[in-house]
Amino acid sequence: MSEKRGSNKYEEDKMELRRGPWTLEEDALLIHYIACHGEGRWNLLAKCSGLKRTGKSCRLRWLNYLKPDVKRGNLSPEEQFLILELHSKWGNRWSRIAQHLPGRTDNEIKNYWRTRVQKQARQLKIDANSSMFRDAVRCYWMPRLLENMGSSQSMPSLVDSNATTTAGMMEQTPHGPPHQFSNPPMHRPFESCSSYEPPGSENHSPSTSSRSMALPQLPNLSEFSSGHPDNYSGLSFNPFMTGHFVNNSYGLDAMDLDPVVSAAQLGFSVSDYTMADNNCVDNIGDALWNMDELWYARKLNEWGGI
DNA sequence: AAAACTGGCAACCGCTCGGCG
DNA sequence: ACGCCGAGCGGTTGCCAGTTT
Incomplete structure (x- = not known):
């Protein structure tokens, strides 16, 4: 050069x-x-x-x-959800993740991950790249986001960044975060995004994969608390041992369920993702469920909760 | 009220990749 | 095949505003 x-x-x-x-x-x-x-x-x-x-x-x-289509303002629950999900799948492939969040830059997503997500991991004294943290995110944080998304009444219909219609979905407001997902949900198959794909292992381009918004399948946690404590679709978990996730196989076929057409059509319900009963795991989940509640996470550590 | 600390984010850096001559 | 160059990516740094002590 x-x-x-x-x-x-x-x-x-x-x-x-x-x-x-x-x-x-x-x-x-x-x-x-x-x-x-x-x-x-x-x-x-x-x-x-x-x-x-x-x-x-x-x-x-x-x-x-x-660039005109760069969005400013806080990430919506939908966007946070997508970041968590796609990161669990692709790791630190920021630009790739950004392709699925119209108007968001790789830098912004990277900053989000480093400042918010990794902070949570630090508070919990868990390696943010560990499978345990990913499980905790998946089982607690993401359901909470889902809850927020549900309470905001419209399910996300994020589509790929090439779609010309996405600009209308992300309407900028003069102040604060943009109004999002004002369009009705598009009925397109949700891709299952549960498997972690180590960087470099993939050979498909973003343009050919995950072209639809990938609202992933989450583990039905009610199964954890209703008599299936040690395994769920490959996500192994024993709340009675150490209070930690054990021997999970996150990244393989775990939670890789069949694609669905739309959440609404399936009667997709937040209640499907109820919290586990275990205290210790609850601690993780409670700490994760609301990123604003760092105080709580701090207290957890003080109490030696996890 | 002021100093210390923290978080968020814009910008930079080093490296890699792909196209082209 | 090789080197050059433009472009892009991911990691890191530094600044500044807000918060805490």
Whole structure:
């Protein structure tokens, strides 16, 4: 790349390059240039636009902030749900996950994961990448999100980022998070997303997989508390041993149920995802269920609850 | 009221990949 | 086959506003 040049000219260029936060003038310049010439050729853009920024920096600024369809504001429960689900499937494939959240950038999703999700894991003293944490998320956090989604009366109908209709679903509001999912749910098959797919192991492109919003199948936790304590579709769990999830096989066929047409058609109910009775596991779940309640998670640790 | 701490997020960095000559 | 270059990705850093002590 140009940085490999060792000339004086390069040193001069380097001296001139601006870094740090973008100014309004720089933003305007970038927007204007892209309006005239389109995206791409970022290094050329950086040179020709008059911006004293690297092409890389220009690209990032545009994609993460200036691009018109970039959404601002808090992530909705639906989006959080999707992030949790897709991360459980794909791991830290942020850009891939972002493709399924129209208007959200990989950077934003990554930040969300690091600041919110990993924080929860830290509070609980669990490795955020551990299967135990994933199980806890799946069994407690996600059902709670589902509950929130249900209480907001419309089920999500997230579709892939290529769909032109998604722009209308994500209506920006002048203040705060956008109104979402104002359209009626689309009846398309939900993909089962339960299996964890280690990065690199997949060979299908985002454009061919999960093109529909992947509202996943969750384990029916009522089965945990109604006489099937040690196994659910491969998710092994014994609340009477240590209070922790044990020997799970998250990532294989666990919870990989048949696709369904729509949640509503199936009588999809939040009550299907009732909380387990076990105290210790409840601690995890309670700590997870509401991300705002970090205080509680902190207390859990103080009490040595988990 | 002020210092210390924390969380959220924008931006940067290093690396990899793919296209092209 | 090789090197160059543009583009993209994931990890990390640094700043700033809000909160706590």
